[in-house]
Amino acid sequence: MLNPGNGLASGCDRWEFGNDRLLYKPLQLQMGSLMTNRVLILGGSGRIGSSVAIDLMAHTQAQITITGRNASAGQRICDRLGERVQFLKLDLTDQETLTAAITASDVVIHCAGPFHHRDAGVLQTCIAAGVNYVDVSDHPSFTRKAMECRPAAETAGITAIINTGIFPGISNSMVRQDVEQLDEPERIHLSYVVAGSGGAGITVMRTTFLGLQQPFQAWIDHQWQMVKPYSDREVIQFPTYGPVDVYWFDVPEAFTLPNAFPVRTVITKFGTVPRFYNFLTWSVARWWHPWLLKQPPVIEFLSHVSHFMTDVTDHFSGVGVAIRSDVTGRKEGKTARSCSTLVQPNTAIAAGYGTGSVTQLLLSNQLHKPGVWTVEEALPTDLFEQTMQERGVEIQHNLDISPV
Template structure:
């Protein structure tokens, strides 16, 4: 029986990269959805017999239910996830269909995880927060944690060059992340942190070098606390060229908060930023770098374990992170009923195996 995969929002940069990864690494039949049929997309798919395009509105619940029922894995790539509820996952549970998403929003993640008991009863595997960050980054942390006897502090840093190759979506996600202060687990208690504050310089492998990063709200800020017995979890984000960091800081600290809470304001800032990166991408590139550092006890000594990743295309790396998990689910190598963040579902052995198969190089 041929596997059939439904990619919601598969017309976007991330969804397209997930689809391409599945074409490269599985034999699945793939259905890519979007709100409108676009000739360029259709033409791009004509040479690939295992992919088809389906016009689908997520708000059309009946059509969405029928589409889900016709597949055995659904991959939700239709962000920004701040604007999404868990209805896609609920339909997957109703239809007994496995689920995977690229969500990057704390509130959405909580809604999805709250359905774990229902997913267990339905016998489906559902994994949230796949992709590059969160996603590959979570598995890097798991690897580092497993090298210690007692982990105490997790420090994750992400840096994206220009647009990251992910189109305007990455801009929307960044500005949406500036809207509200958020809770961070620091010294064994939840503390309120202002987004894009507390700049620090971290050292990344070439070609990045020393880069500024800032506090940023990510779902792993709380899933890693649930996953590992640590006292502190820090999640920070930065951009290159560095002047984008300063512009984002101004948006977070000087602009009236009403601007960032207005969808029109978010869209305006996102479109302006995207046009700017269309220029700067030519010299900055569209890559991504991740640094995971876990401090703790090993053989009675306090040590630090670090891993890093550098990839030339953020969207392609995200596609590999999600596609690798989809491949494992389709081949039944990853079968864990319930709803899970990546670090709780994916073993380090399988993670390293799929990354090697995709030539994703991680320095441990």
């Protein structure tokens, strides 16, 4: 048996060499009738991934394996979370070890962002192995790649649910709640504000600047129109944060929501506090040459500078998130508006709630929908409300029906 101290694994499971290959011998295979659900969290040693692990520890009995490339960091997280969590040092390019770990799992959660450059290889491996899949992906290019795997997942009988974090994720389910309040939904306006780093580390910085690279399509008045990222400023009133500037931003919801719901327009906008960060992002989008924003060193420079700044400002701005879903249309023949708002003090922890709740439902067999689905397509509102209540997440609702 390999020494757990070498970073390959820790805990009760075993990694052994056989026929010149690395073989995974999970605890559940050694214990016969005492089988326990096993969850593999790729990128689980990061802030989002570890938040998912914490949520699963609280709401399931699963044995959890978190992966990463830094063995010492991963082991520190395992030591903090307890004996139900083990660490596997893994690079996603190591297909042999990746396949072995996936095959030994009941659910695989992909948290190894940023997803801008990711392909659907992990999802395809899950499909081949017959293992359910969840991810926290937040980039449209990855979402499209994942959706192309729907026929294969349906044939394999596995449920794959993508975009399950906080935004996209909980935000999408809030929109579904509001859409279902109306007889004829017509317009969705979804906006977010994040305080400082959001508690999510440098990855969120990379995601923000990667989203500025090029114009994207938005569903406006029943047609796809090109819009520029960080354009068309609006001032939106959020609980806790008050009025905040928000701007068009390239997120998967811009095309997944119009695919899921029969509406005329979908608007997706994003902003940050302190307001200085909004100005910084807006100035990069407006004044920097598009060629520069496609250079990885430039993205890394901007991300690290921003992360350094938020290390300072997080102390007074906090790392929370606020979401506002505003759906207008008709109900009982009258003009109506359904609006939902949510505030959470830590964005990374809130993402853990979103992904952890979906995984909990898969493990308990309450959610079974073979194929590849966005969370708003897969998660019924009653189950969404149930899992949010279990986590103490309060979503404020308001339904306004105008008189004739």
